[in-house]
Amino acid sequence: MSDFWTCKPSAKALRTVNPIRAIVDKVVGGPVVERTDGKERIPLSLGDPTAFGNLPPSQILTEAAAAAAHSNKFNGYVNACGTPSARAAIAKHYSTEHVKFTSDDVVIASGCSGALELALTALLDDGTNLLVPAPGFPLYEVIANSHGAGVKPYRLDPATGWECDLENMESQIDENTRGILINNPSNPCGSVFSEGHLEDIIRLAAKHKLPIVADEVYGGMTFGDVQCVPLSTVSAKLGGIAPIISASGLAKQFLVPGWRVGWLTFYDTPFGAIKDVKKGVMSLAQVVLGASHLVQATVEKVLDPEKEEDIKAMADFKTQLNETLASQSTFTCDYLSSCHGLRVVRSSGAMYVMVEVVPSLFDGSFTDDVTFTKLLLDEENVFALPGSCFGAPNFFRVVYCAPKEKLGEAYGRIKDFCERHKKMD
Incomplete structure (x- = not known):
């Protein structure tokens, strides 16, 4: 033997x-x-926007991290869903006249990719599928496949500036579809959807009773007069007809991808379409026991600064x-x-x-x-x-x-x- x-x-x-x-x-x-x-x-x-060293993060952010480290107040474990101050800052940052988030609508994760993994793990089972953009970031497929689920690509049309081909998107939906993933602004395309196009996407999702997972990690990175309107805001303006699970983080907009703090925000329908999914995400967060306590201490400094000079x-x-x-x-x-x-x-x-x-x-x-x-x-x-x-x-x-x-x-x-x-x- x-x-x-x-x-x-x-x-x-x-x-x-x-x-x-x-x-x-x-x-x-x-x-x-x-x-x-x-x-x-x-x-x-x-x-990685930091690869060449020519795009440094804000001094507000780096000084906040240094102060947090020297204070010795942020060395221990925290709530697996995030610190109260960071969750409150995120909720305030993404609230608009149409959407009012609270801390309970926020879950902090290890980077935006970790946030997406939490969301998709809570949605997908073996044999189910997720609609994803093509072209699109391959991580969505990696996460889905790891759970025994699949992805069904929908076409982005270069002739329309990479807008979704909505007819093609709808043709991909079947009885096993658990959600539609929208990446806006887009990696790899660099496109930004108009509010009208987002409205059409939301109406399609509502028609088929599907949640939207919105990867909005590049949300603040738009050029000229172009604006990225959060999908939660668009859905709210339509009467909350479709639930939105939005993922973002510090990585790209604040030029610290290695700091690994991201988050999910949950915008639900008036009848609570994703309330159990949100509970599921919060349960799954216990597996990782939260993102970096030290980095979470910097979140409110950049999303909700108090001093006028910092703003x-x-x-x-x-x-x-x-x-x-x-x-x-x-x-x-x-x-x-x-x-x-x-x-x-x-x-x-x-x-x-x-x-x-x-x-x-x-x-x-x-x-x-x-x-x-x-x-x-x-x-x-x-x-x-x-x-x-x-x-x-x-x-x-x-x-x-x-x-x-x-x-x-x-x-x-x-x-x-x-x-x-x-x-x-």
Whole structure:
């Protein structure tokens, strides 16, 4: 009898697979070859606004974290659903003339992704499904599959600025559908839905008696006159016809993705359509025992500052961040639109843009988005994620958070690449 043995992983662990990995391996896989052209790698792939160090968080936030750490008041365990002060600040921040949240409507989690996991775990069972956007963030599918559930993608239409194809969305609904996930502003598209479009989505959800899970982590990151209206506000203005579970956090809007504090807010119908789901989320929160107590101590400082100078400082921070991202979005879209064989769907929020590759306009060196991004990496050392990672074949996603001079260098290489591989008549 052998002395060697292995432990069997759970079915949930075996079901938990990120589909991006297999696609990215096709781009970055293979032997490492030392470059002789002197081109350093420029990553346009990672959705981390802090990656290049040019977008620091607000001093209000960092000073609040330092003060909390030095106070020794935030070292212990807290309520699994969050501290009273942080939950109250979140409730106040998202309340409007149409929606009045209380602390009981808020659950704090370990990042927005942790908040989404709580929400979807409370909604999905084995054999059920969730409607998700395509293109869309693959985490939704990862979470659903881990629970033995599935996802049914609905189409976002590039011809309408990535609005939902509502007819296609409705066609995906069946007796096992537990909810509709809406990501606004969008990762990977950078699109922001109009209030009228959100109204149409809510009416469809209400028609089929489905809750909406709203991933609004980029909610404050919009450009110019474009505004992201929270789905809870839109539903309330329609009479509360559909319940909304909204997810957000500090990560992107406040430039601290590594601090890992996110939250859910629950907006229910007058008849309590999701009251049991909210109870379920609060029960599930006991498994993790809450997000960082230290970081939660900073939440009220940025969402609900008391001093006039702090209110102004946070407003200035948000304005400066959005103006920077808007400028870099315009620069990105203008530059890449000038490249042979590329078509850009302009972004109006978040920090992404999707670029279409038209293979028929090139010399046959690549046939799709995966082979395009691999050859681009091999020849120019510029790394962008293939659209197939997000359910968008023949597109690639660009993250434009890098300093403008670094973006310009990357886009210059992309332009050279496209010219070099241009199909000759």
